[in-house]
Every structure is written in structure tokens, then in C-alpha cells.
Amino acid sequence: MLEVLDWLATYGAAPDGGVTRLLYTEPWLQAQQALLAKMQELGLEASFDAVGNVYGKLQGNRYTLRPVLTGSHVDTVKNGGKYDGAYGVVASMMALGYLKAVYGVPKRSLEVVSFCEEEGSRFPLAYWGSGHVTGVRSLAGSIDVADPEGITLSEAMREAGFQTANLGDHPAKREDIGAYIEIHIEQGSVLGYKKKQIGIVTAIVGQIRLTVVVKGNSNHAGTTPMTMRKDALAGASEMVVVTEQMALEEGEPLVATVGRLHVKRGTSNVVPGEVEFTLDIRHTDELKMDLFCTKLLTKLNEIARRRELTIETVENLHASPVAMHEGISAEIETACTAYGFQSMKLPSGAGHDAQLFGPICPSAMIFVPSRGGISHSPDEFTEPEELVVGFQTLVHVLYQYGYGGKADEIL
Amino acid sequence: MLEVLDWLATYGAAPDGGVTRLLYTEPWLQAQQALLAKMQELGLEASFDAVGNVYGKLQGNRYTLRPVLTGSHVDTVKNGGKYDGAYGVVASMMALGYLKAVYGVPKRSLEVVSFCEEEGSRFPLAYWGSGHVTGVRSLAGSIDVADPEGITLSEAMREAGFQTANLGDHPAKREDIGAYIEIHIEQGSVLGYKKKQIGIVTAIVGQIRLTVVVKGNSNHAGTTPMTMRKDALAGASEMVVVTEQMALEEGEPLVATVGRLHVKRGTSNVVPGEVEFTLDIRHTDELKMDLFCTKLLTKLNEIARRRELTIETVENLHASPVAMHEGISAEIETACTAYGFQSMKLPSGAGHDAQLFGPICPSAMIFVPSRGGISHSPDEFTEPEELVVGFQTLVHVLYQYGYGGKADEIL
Incomplete structure (x- = not known):
């Protein structure tokens, strides 16, 4: 063999x-x-x-x-x-x-x-x-x-x-x-x-794949005080951290991954105005998977609202376990x-x-x-x-x- | 005119x-x-x-x-x-x-x-x-x-x-x-x-520009339990959030920006193994700028250590106010x-x-x-x-x- x-x-x-x-x-x-x-x-x-x-x-x-x-x-x-x-x-x-x-x-x-x-x-x-x-x-x-x-x-x-x-x-x-x-x-x-x-x-496992687009305001990194920013990357980063945290709290066998994250027209001296990232959520129990996804998206929307950012999510795949x-x-x-x-x-x-x-x-x-x-x-x-x-x-x-x-x- | x-x-x-x-x-x-x-x-x-x-x-x-x-x-x-x-x-x-x-x-x-x-x-x-x-x-x-x-x-x-x-x-x-x-x-x-x-x-303002490279382990997003990950993007995202938070605490006129962030070979179904991002720090007071940068880098290193990631920073610019x-x-x-x-x-x-x-x-x-x-x-x-x-x-x-x-x- x-x-x-x-x-x-x-x-x-x-x-x-x-x-x-x-x-x-x-x-x-x-x-x-x-x-x-x-x-x-x-x-x-x-x-x-x-x-x-x-x-x-x-x-x-x-x-x-x-x-x-x-x-x-x-x-x-x-x-x-x-x-x-x-x-x-x-x-x-x-x-x-x-x-x-x-x-x-x-x-x-x-x-x-x-x-x-x-x-x-x-x-x-x-x-x-x-x-x-x-x-x-x-x-x-x-x-x-x-x-x-x-x-x-x-x-x-x-x-x-x-x-x-x-x-x-x-x-x-x-x-x-x-x-x-x-x-x-x-x-x-x-x-x-x-x-x-x-x-x-x-x-x-079943799988949900989403694309998330976060939009804020693209601004000059030197002339925009911290309190006046609508930084799409800072917002998206908080979302990535929260995704990881909620997945850890949910426990196995759930996994949630942000594998791709793209800063649109990202330059070192510009406050990012738009970020797109992927979300991959997997679980052996479809109900728990869907529930987690709903809870997570609610949380991501809260983050966007608090930061005065907009968020759009598109579901690209929903496969049952x-x-x-x-x-x-x-x-x-x-x-x-x-x-x-x-x-x-x-x-x-x-x-x-x-x-x-x-x-x-x-x-x-x-x-x-x-x-x-x-x-x-x-x-x-x-x-x-x-x-x-x-x-x-x-x-x-x-x-x-x-x-x-x-x-x-x-x- | x-x-x-x-x-x-x-x-x-x-x-x-x-x-x-x-x-x-x-x-x-x-x-x-x-x-x-x-x-x-x-x-x-x-x-x-x-x-x-x-x-x-x-x-x-x-x-x-x-x-x-x-x-x-x-x-x-x-x-x-x-x-x-x-x-x-x-x-x-x-x-x-x-x-x-x-x-x-x-x-x-x-x-x-x-x-x-x-x-x-x-x-x-x-x-x-x-x-x-x-x-x-x-x-x-x-x-x-x-x-x-x-x-x-x-x-x-x-x-x-x-x-x-x-x-x-x-x-x-x-x-x-x-x-x-x-x-x-x-x-x-x-x-x-x-x-x-x-x-x-x-x-x-004076300005410090850094490039930060965070490395973890690239792994399958489906088969790697949350607790076994060394996710470079989750780590980098925590760093972006902390940068914003510390800059807000420091107050004006300091600004700190992550304008570019790149996930190496980022794919939706792979846990990111390497992320590179830029840091742009500005202040009218050179001593305060340098001190903030030192404090921030200490914090970023702590995050990397806790997550078992490696971090490398390169200073590309250091201009006095x-x-x-x-x-x-x-x-x-x-x-x-x-x-x-x-x-x-x-x-x-x-x-x-x-x-x-x-x-x-x-x-x-x-x-x-x-x-x-x-x-x-x-x-x-x-x-x-x-x-x-x-x-x-x-x-x-x-x-x-x-x-x-x-x-x-x-x-």
C-alpha cells in the first residue's frame, strides 16, 4: 500500500x-x-x-x-x-x-x-x-x-x-x-x-461564509484628530477580535475565522475608509451554527453603530452539517x-x-x-x-x- | 486672486x-x-x-x-x-x-x-x-x-x-x-x-513610521480548533485596536494610525499565518512622541507574546517636530x-x-x-x-x- x-x-x-x-x-x-x-x-x-x-x-x-x-x-x-x-x-x-x-x-x-x-x-x-x-x-x-x-x-x-x-x-x-x-x-x-x-x-461540519464590508471616512492620518475619525480598519479589527472571542466562548466544535482582510486603497498615512473581510463559521450542529452567526452579526452591527461606521454582509455559502x-x-x-x-x-x-x-x-x-x-x-x-x-x-x-x-x- | x-x-x-x-x-x-x-x-x-x-x-x-x-x-x-x-x-x-x-x-x-x-x-x-x-x-x-x-x-x-x-x-x-x-x-x-x-x-508634527510584521501559523480554518490557533490576523487586529485606544488615552495632539494592513496569502478558509501593517505616529512634542511609541511597542510585544506570535518592527522614518x-x-x-x-x-x-x-x-x-x-x-x-x-x-x-x-x- x-x-x-x-x-x-x-x-x-x-x-x-x-x-x-x-x-x-x-x-x-x-x-x-x-x-x-x-x-x-x-x-x-x-x-x-x-x-x-x-x-x-x-x-x-x-x-x-x-x-x-x-x-x-x-x-x-x-x-x-x-x-x-x-x-x-x-x-x-x-x-x-x-x-x-x-x-x-x-x-x-x-x-x-x-x-x-x-x-x-x-x-x-x-x-x-x-x-x-x-x-x-x-x-x-x-x-x-x-x-x-x-x-x-x-x-x-x-x-x-x-x-x-x-x-x-x-x-x-x-x-x-x-x-x-x-x-x-x-x-x-x-x-x-x-x-x-x-x-x-x-x-x-456545516459552513457559513460571509463577506463583510465596513465603511467609514478616509482621512489624512496627520490632520485628523483621533476623536474625529471614522476608521474602517480600527472598526474591522475590533470585529475580528470579537469574532475570535465569541468563538472561544462558544467552544468546540465551533470555529470562526477571518482569513482574508483587505484595506481599500490602504496607505500608511491615510485613515482607512473601507475594509472588506471574510467570515468562515463552521459547526456540526446547524442550529447552533446559525444561532452563533446571528449573535455575531448582531455584535458586529453594534460595533459599527457605536463607531458610526456602516456595515454590509453578504452570505456566500450556507452548507448544512x-x-x-x-x-x-x-x-x-x-x-x-x-x-x-x-x-x-x-x-x-x-x-x-x-x-x-x-x-x-x-x-x-x-x-x-x-x-x-x-x-x-x-x-x-x-x-x-x-x-x-x-x-x-x-x-x-x-x-x-x-x-x-x-x-x-x-x- | x-x-x-x-x-x-x-x-x-x-x-x-x-x-x-x-x-x-x-x-x-x-x-x-x-x-x-x-x-x-x-x-x-x-x-x-x-x-x-x-x-x-x-x-x-x-x-x-x-x-x-x-x-x-x-x-x-x-x-x-x-x-x-x-x-x-x-x-x-x-x-x-x-x-x-x-x-x-x-x-x-x-x-x-x-x-x-x-x-x-x-x-x-x-x-x-x-x-x-x-x-x-x-x-x-x-x-x-x-x-x-x-x-x-x-x-x-x-x-x-x-x-x-x-x-x-x-x-x-x-x-x-x-x-x-x-x-x-x-x-x-x-x-x-x-x-x-x-x-x-x-x-x-514630528512623525515616526514603522512597519510591523506579525507571524503565527497558517492553518486550515475548518480543522484547527480555536484553542490551537496562532492567528496572525487576530493578533494584528488586537494590536490595531490597542493602538487606537492608547492614542485616544494619550489625547491631542498625538495621532496614531494603522493605514495599511496586508494578510499574506489571505484566503477565506485559511487561518492567517502572517500579517504586515504600518504604524504612523505624530506629535508636536518629540519626547512625548518617542515615549508613546516605546509604550505602544511594549504593549504590542506583550500581545504577541501572550498569543505565541512573533513580531518584528522596522522604523522607516523618524522626523522631529x-x-x-x-x-x-x-x-x-x-x-x-x-x-x-x-x-x-x-x-x-x-x-x-x-x-x-x-x-x-x-x-x-x-x-x-x-x-x-x-x-x-x-x-x-x-x-x-x-x-x-x-x-x-x-x-x-x-x-x-x-x-x-x-x-x-x-x-
């Missing part, structure tokens, strides 16, 4: 250790084709779907049981690491290869999937692969979307050998999935900090206990393909530690031992649903 | 009402040449000096008395207004024309000057004109400085018809100035707020009382050519109101009545030093 992970990282590799596989580019296509060949080598029935997801099926002998799908995504951000997505694809594929080699034909079909696109780093089409499978995404309306170089999705798909017409004849959408299980690096540092080997994801399945999560925990792996429950603060499956079928996620919480960077790293621990856990759970005690359970 | 001010604004005028006269450009040169011709029309002895300052001299008959110089600058910022600098040049020139026409030859010589460059908006050479006159600036070391288009100062000077070699033969430096008086728009809103017609400048002359200022006040003009004393928070003269001869400044405190913008505006009030005040003071009770005073 470790060797195959290194091998996959050669597709789109840069000399500095970074990996770049953007949707429908040559490195991306070669990686998917290579994965398809590797799945065939492992004895799986491998195929592309209409948008470029690659499946490898280990057919079970009880045809009435809905299959368990396991996998992750093959695309990367620009100059990303070799673990994000890739680890889930490789671990899932090698798990099925191992199970077939050791236990033969399962009762329930098990399928590995390498989703074609999760990041949205070439086109603004995050979850393009899993979105098609779950019916959330479709080509209609996206076909003319262009990448930063002006190449449209339609051109990019045809270039990579995919059809862009009559997809109705070859739908990527699946209606038969029984469950979805994804293993992924944490992309955070909670597991490392708590010295745990396995994270059992309780829910993928997605709970993971308790039954599958319990199986993950059982596996950890059986092997003596240190595990903990935690929410996923980042988005994953699993959040598309959560609403339509039992879904679960297994996390392994990310050194320093770093991801989307060539510095992304997980210890080989930790990758193996995750792999063993996944194999155990897939065995249970394919061959073992859960193989007859109706999903 | 009002007509001449409008006439001068036609040099470098844009359709939107903005005025742009950058050092050694065509509109600038035409304006200086037109002013020279206008000075001759008014009966003044007009001349360019070696770097492009234009003088108009009203020769007095007591040759032992050092002349009083009055004026301001002809250059503008890009798309500036028609009052900043230009008002002082025009009011001074018309004052001398008026005094000559009405009172004839003065005892003490009076000279108007149109400084070639104060703003530093083409080359980074603020106070280029008055700096040469006072001996603070010289061509040596600046001749290869380039503007944003790559044109060197040397090329720009030659293009405009000025020599760049053997300036020693035609020095711009003056050793004979008895006093310097400048009338200027306030570029602040204190006069308007206090409903005063004339500001008598007590001192031009320049006191204006009490005797001349008293004459300005006397004039206001005589005419019934409402006046007040105030510091100048902005820099002016007068600060170059302050250390070498008695210097004074008269302010007229700026509507809304706006300057460096086409929206810069002063009511015609207010311009006339300033003009009358200036005429009175120049009369006193040229013909009246102060004409024999040794300066």
Missing part, C-alpha cells in the same frame, strides 16, 4: 515534492488510467464513468445486497501533497485487492472509487466527481465554465477523451449504493495533539479496540466527498493524523506506521460489511 | 476636475513658466533657480534687512485638487503684486516662491524644492532615482531644460532668508468643526483680531515646506479650512470667502514685515 501511494505520487510530481493533478489535465488522466490498470491487476472489474470517476468492483455473490463504496479523490490542489485524496484511493483499492486475495468472493459487493474531482482547483466545481454520482452535480450549466486560462470545461473534457453530449446514455449517477466509507488524512492537528492514531468522524452513520462508526471503533489502536471521535472541519453521500446512504469516515495539521502543501505528511494503522482499520471494516458479521445487514 | 487660482488649475487639469502636475513633466513646466510670466506682469523680478523653483522678488530699499520669503509648492499628487500648494503660491504672488501696486517699494525685500516639488509623487523626493533651498537636499545621490516608468531624475531634468552638472555654479541653496511664511489649506477638518476661519500653526515662530504667529493673530476673523492655534499634522525652514529661520504657517478635511483629491475644496480671508491675513502680515511695524525688525 505504501509503495502504491508513492507510485501514484509520481503522476503530476514536481521536483520539490509537490503533486499537481488538476481535473482533465494530462497528469490527472494518466493517474486515473494507471489506477484503472492497477485495479485490473488486483482482479477488480475496473471502469471509467462518463465524467472520469474510476471504479474497481469486487463483485459479491448475494445480488440483493447493495454494495459498499469506498474511496476518495485523485485530483489535487496546485502543488499539493501526496496524501490528500490519494491515500484514500490507494488504501481502498489495496484493501479490496487484499480482501479478494485472502478471502475470495465476498457476500456483498465492495467497490473502490477514485473520484475525478473534489478540490475544485482548476474549475470552480468542487465535488464534481462525487456530485455526479450522488446526483447533486450535472453537466448542464457547467459546460461553459472556464479555468483561469480560459479553457472551458467542455473543451477540457473532450481533450481528455470524455463525451460532453448525450451523457444521459452513460449516466455517472448511481442509485444502488448501500454505504460509503472514506479514509482520509485529518488535515488538522487534533489527532497529533491528542496522540491518537485513528479519528472516527462524527459529522462533517452532514452526520456520519453511527452503525459504521461503531464498527470502526470496534476495529480499533480489536487491534489496540488509539482512537477518538471528532468532527471533520474540512469538506469531503463523504458529505455528498451522507444525505443519501449510511456514510462514514476514518481519519489518520496529519503532521502539524499541514495539507494542500508539499509538506503534507503522515508517518508510514500511521498510514498502515488506517489501512488495517479500513480493511477490518470492509471485511465486516463484505464477508463478516455485517455482510447480511440491509443498507 | 481667486481668478488666478482657477487659471493655475488649468495647467494639468483633467476633465473630472482633478489636477496633476508631477515634477519636471510638461504640465508642471508650463505652470512654472506661466507663474514666472505672471510674476513679471505684477512687477516682480522673476527667475528660475537651478532645480526649478520659481521666485518673484519685490526688492526693498533697506539692503541690510534679510528678505521674507512666502509661498508654497506648484506640484501636485496624481489627480489632486486645485488648492494644495497652489493656493499658497497664488495667494503669496498676488499679495506681493497688491502690496507693490498699493504701497510701492517696501523697506524689506519680500519674495514669493513656487517650490518645484513638495509631494514626492513622481520621484521619492518629497521637499525636493525647499530641500535644495535650505541645503537639506542635493542632486548628488538622487540623480539616478527613477520614476515608476523608469525615467531617471537626470533624464527628467534635462528633458525639462534643467542642467544636471555643475550645479555648484548656480546653486539653489539660499543663505539669506530672513523668515518664511506659508499659507496652505488645512487638509484636516478641525477648523471646519470648530467653525474657525484661520488656523495659526503652532508646530509641524518643527516649532513655528511665536513672533510671526502673534502677528497673524493680531491681523485676525484686527479684521474680526475667527482664529485658533493648532498643530499641522501634515508635512509642509515650512518644516524645512523652521530649523534655519523664523517660520510660520496660516491655515484656511478644507471642506470635510479632504485633500489630495479632486474633491478638495475651500469656500472662496475663506480663501479671501486667508489672503487678507497674509497680506496684513507681509505688510507688517515689509512696510509696517515689523519692517525694521532684524530676522
Whole structure:
């Protein structure tokens, strides 16, 4: 499994250790084709779907049981690491290869999937692969979307050998999935900090993204006494501090972040007249998330009013949290206990393909530690031992649903 | 005087009402040449000096008395207004024309000057004109400085018809100035707020400019719990708020401004790892300014330490305050009382050519109101009545030093 992970990282590799596989580019296509060949080598029935997801099926002998799908995504951000997505694809594929080699034909079909696109780093089409499978995404309306170089999705798909017409004849959408299980690096540092080997994801957080514009009066920094100022940056700064403070008071798992802040025409000798910043609020409980957002905006408005500033907020995203399945999560925990792996429950603060499956079928996620919480960077790293621990856990759970005690359970 | 001010604004005028006269450009040169011709029309002895300052001299008959110089600058910022600098040049020139026409030859010589460059908006050479006159600036070391288009100062000077070699033969430096008086728009809103017609400048503030770099850890906004963050922007925001708070506590005339703040690689879903911001601190009392700066930096370091952030500060400028002359200022006040003009004393928070003269001869400044405190913008505006009030005040003071009770005073 470790060797195959290194091998996959050669597709789109840069000399500095970074990996770049953007949707429908040559490195991306070669990686998917290579994965398809590797799945065939492992004895799986491998195929592309209409948008470029690659499946490898280990057919079970009880045809009435809905299959368990396991996998992750093959695309990367620009100059990303070799673990994000890739680890889930490789671990899932090698798990099925191992199970077939050791236990033969399962009762329930098990399928590995390498989703074609999760990041949205070439086109603004995050979850393009899993979105098609779950019916959330479709080509209609996206076909003319262009990448930063002006190449449209339609051109990019045809270039990579995919059809862009009559997809109705070859739908990527699946209606038969029984469950979805994804293993992924944490992309955070909670597991490392708590010295745990396995994270059992309780829910993928919901998210609110806002843009906040604060306006005051732009004035000369030398000639405007402190008491006569309407300083948009001083106001925005107070808002940033209050956001952090209220999020700390609210406590985990809520997080609130001001990641971007721009002073319009900012110059050292001018009192800032306008500031724009982003607000990113996440929680596993939608009601609490919305309530926090309302309380925070009330407070920001108070600050603006007191300082005689104006404030405008625009909501750019409102995504509901997605709970993971308790039954599958319990199986993950059982596996950890059986092997003596240190595990903990935690929410996923980042988005994953699993959040598309959560609403339509039992879904679960297994996390392994990310050194320093770093991801989307060539510095992304997980210890080989930790990758193996995750792999063993996944194999155990897939065995249970394919061959073992859960193989007859109706999903 | 009002007509001449409008006439001068036609040099470098844009359709939107903005005025742009950058050092050694065509509109600038035409304006200086037109002013020279206008000075001759008014009966003044007009001349360019070696770097492009234009003088108009009203020769007095007591040759032992050092002349009083009055004026301001002809250059503008890009798309500036028609009052900043230009008002002082025009009011001074018309004052001398008026005094000559009405009172004839003065005892003490009076000279108007149109400084070639104060703003530093083409080359980074603020106070280029008055700096040469006072001996603070010289061509040596600046001749290869380039503007944003790559044109060197040397090329720009030659293009405009000025020599760049053997300036020693035609020095711009003056050793004979008895006093310097400048009338200027306030570029602040204190006069308007206090409903005063004339500001008598007590001192031009000193200034400290710092760049502050705050570093924490850049992390995923979803996966990093609030308690595990080292958020450079939250830290910097607390610093901005504290700067404002401490400046308010210190009270006038101190001002402290964060005008520029940049989040390095700021993205909505990433906890900021690095923030750079500017600090601009001004006061009329150097000791108090330095003390405030020390106290503030101590506090910013405390914030950084508490948040486990690093902080680096670089001082880019440390300019001492320049006191204006009490005797001349008293004459300005006397004039206001005589005419019934409402006046007040105030510091100048902005820099002016007068600060170059302050250390070498008695210097004074008269302010007229700026509507809304706006300057460096086409929206810069002063009511015609207010311009006339300033003009009358200036005429009175120049009369006193040229013909009246102060004409024999040794300066």
C-alpha cells in the first residue's frame, strides 16, 4: 500500500515534492488510467464513468445486497501533497485487492472509487466527481465554465477523451449504493495533539461564509484628530477580535475565522475608509451554527453603530452539517479496540466527498493524523506506521460489511 | 486672486476636475513658466533657480534687512485638487503684486516662491524644492532615482531644460532668508468643526513610521480548533485596536494610525499565518512622541507574546517636530483680531515646506479650512470667502514685515 501511494505520487510530481493533478489535465488522466490498470491487476472489474470517476468492483455473490463504496479523490490542489485524496484511493483499492486475495468472493459487493474531482482547483466545481454520482452535480450549466486560462470545461473534457453530449446514455449517477466509507488524512492537528492514531468522524461540519464590508471616512492620518475619525480598519479589527472571542466562548466544535482582510486603497498615512473581510463559521450542529452567526452579526452591527461606521454582509455559502452513520462508526471503533489502536471521535472541519453521500446512504469516515495539521502543501505528511494503522482499520471494516458479521445487514 | 487660482488649475487639469502636475513633466513646466510670466506682469523680478523653483522678488530699499520669503509648492499628487500648494503660491504672488501696486517699494525685500516639488509623487523626493533651498537636499545621490516608468531624475531634468552638472555654479541653496511664511489649506477638518476661519500653526508634527510584521501559523480554518490557533490576523487586529485606544488615552495632539494592513496569502478558509501593517505616529512634542511609541511597542510585544506570535518592527522614518515662530504667529493673530476673523492655534499634522525652514529661520504657517478635511483629491475644496480671508491675513502680515511695524525688525 505504501509503495502504491508513492507510485501514484509520481503522476503530476514536481521536483520539490509537490503533486499537481488538476481535473482533465494530462497528469490527472494518466493517474486515473494507471489506477484503472492497477485495479485490473488486483482482479477488480475496473471502469471509467462518463465524467472520469474510476471504479474497481469486487463483485459479491448475494445480488440483493447493495454494495459498499469506498474511496476518495485523485485530483489535487496546485502543488499539493501526496496524501490528500490519494491515500484514500490507494488504501481502498489495496484493501479490496487484499480482501479478494485472502478471502475470495465476498457476500456483498465492495467497490473502490477514485473520484475525478473534489478540490475544485482548476474549475470552480468542487465535488464534481462525487456530485455526479450522488446526483447533486450535472453537466448542464457547467459546460461553459472556464479555468483561469480560459479553457472551458467542455473543451477540457473532450481533450481528455470524455463525451460532453448525450451523457444521459452513460449516466455517472448511481442509485444502488448501500454505504460509503472514506479514509482520509485529518488535515488538522487534533489527532497529533491528542496522540491518537485513528479519528472516527462524527459529522462533517456545516459552513457559513460571509463577506463583510465596513465603511467609514478616509482621512489624512496627520490632520485628523483621533476623536474625529471614522476608521474602517480600527472598526474591522475590533470585529475580528470579537469574532475570535465569541468563538472561544462558544467552544468546540465551533470555529470562526477571518482569513482574508483587505484595506481599500490602504496607505500608511491615510485613515482607512473601507475594509472588506471574510467570515468562515463552521459547526456540526446547524442550529447552533446559525444561532452563533446571528449573535455575531448582531455584535458586529453594534460595533459599527457605536463607531458610526456602516456595515454590509453578504452570505456566500450556507452548507448544512452532514452526520456520519453511527452503525459504521461503531464498527470502526470496534476495529480499533480489536487491534489496540488509539482512537477518538471528532468532527471533520474540512469538506469531503463523504458529505455528498451522507444525505443519501449510511456514510462514514476514518481519519489518520496529519503532521502539524499541514495539507494542500508539499509538506503534507503522515508517518508510514500511521498510514498502515488506517489501512488495517479500513480493511477490518470492509471485511465486516463484505464477508463478516455485517455482510447480511440491509443498507 | 481667486481668478488666478482657477487659471493655475488649468495647467494639468483633467476633465473630472482633478489636477496633476508631477515634477519636471510638461504640465508642471508650463505652470512654472506661466507663474514666472505672471510674476513679471505684477512687477516682480522673476527667475528660475537651478532645480526649478520659481521666485518673484519685490526688492526693498533697506539692503541690510534679510528678505521674507512666502509661498508654497506648484506640484501636485496624481489627480489632486486645485488648492494644495497652489493656493499658497497664488495667494503669496498676488499679495506681493497688491502690496507693490498699493504701497510701492517696501523697506524689506519680500519674495514669493513656487517650490518645484513638495509631494514626492513622481520621484521619492518629497521637499525636493525647499530641500535644495535650505541645503537639506542635493542632486548628488538622487540623480539616478527613477520614476515608476523608469525615467531617471537626470533624464527628467534635462528633458525639462534643467542642467544636471555643475550645479555648484548656480546653486539653489539660499543663505539669506530672513523668515518664511506659508499659507496652505488645512487638509484636516478641525477648523471646519470648530467653525474657525484661520488656523495659526503652532508646530509641524514630528512623525515616526514603522512597519510591523506579525507571524503565527497558517492553518486550515475548518480543522484547527480555536484553542490551537496562532492567528496572525487576530493578533494584528488586537494590536490595531490597542493602538487606537492608547492614542485616544494619550489625547491631542498625538495621532496614531494603522493605514495599511496586508494578510499574506489571505484566503477565506485559511487561518492567517502572517500579517504586515504600518504604524504612523505624530506629535508636536518629540519626547512625548518617542515615549508613546516605546509604550505602544511594549504593549504590542506583550500581545504577541501572550498569543505565541512573533513580531518584528522596522522604523522607516523618524522626523522631529518643527516649532513655528511665536513672533510671526502673534502677528497673524493680531491681523485676525484686527479684521474680526475667527482664529485658533493648532498643530499641522501634515508635512509642509515650512518644516524645512523652521530649523534655519523664523517660520510660520496660516491655515484656511478644507471642506470635510479632504485633500489630495479632486474633491478638495475651500469656500472662496475663506480663501479671501486667508489672503487678507497674509497680506496684513507681509505688510507688517515689509512696510509696517515689523519692517525694521532684524530676522
